[in-house]
Amino acid sequence: MSKQLPVPAGTEDSGCCPPLAQESIPASDAAAAAGFKALGDPIRLQLLSLIASHAGGEVCVCELTPRFEVSGPTISHHLKVLRQAGLIDCERRGTWVYYWIVPAMLARLADLLSAPAAASV
Amino acid sequence: MSKQLPVPAGTEDSGCCPPLAQESIPASDAAAAAGFKALGDPIRLQLLSLIASHAGGEVCVCELTPRFEVSGPTISHHLKVLRQAGLIDCERRGTWVYYWIVPAMLARLADLLSAPAAASV
């Protein structure tokens, strides 16, 4: 994609305010942004909620699909997006496929939001 | 396979697992998904970080723009997206415009991530 302005970044000073501190969200931007982007869809957010709220910790796809008014392939696509973002994982068990939450990734994203919220109060 | 009628949701039982519990992420899906979508871009994530990590709690746009390799209007666009998502707010003060974090929205999104993560451990 376009990217043709190799500006040094940070060397300009307009004099309106003191220089900026180092950002608190480090170079993990790409992975974190991908995680948030995966969450940026109502269907995926609800899928994640349904999986997380299930008692056994894992849910069969056949339980998820009839909950939505979109086709099976679409649900499968959204589950794949969530899986590629590292938010969920799955395993085939006989006829059915089961999905479960990856708590570490969720906690990491939650931390990214908690830190700035607390720092700016 | 004909199945795109507005099914009541939850009335089908394939017999592979017990019925699903009520989801823990409620009807606030739309607003939350919009918030996460706004965070789903590396530039916006870094903008939020820069604003949140600033000592005074608010940052002049002229401090943000030179930090990125995209044009000024593009930064302005991303700031608008963040503002429409309720994550930041701004005010014109003389020549310059200042942005600051809205902690409540960040905290709310963080809670949405913390709850499922804790429930599924």
Added chain:
DNA sequence: TCCCTGGATTGATGAACGTCTAAGCAGAGC
């Protein structure tokens, strides 16, 4: 073995997104 079912993958299409250039608007200084 064959067939049926559950689910993922592929390919196509319309909508949404990110980026740019150009133009517009609001303050500050001359």
Added chain:
DNA sequence: GCTCTGCTTAGACGTTCATCAATCCAGGGA
């Protein structure tokens, strides 16, 4: 008033995304 600077808005363009129909693959049962 005029002009300059800081920032936003408008319009255009190429890319990415969400969705569906059709197809394919894996397991289980007769």
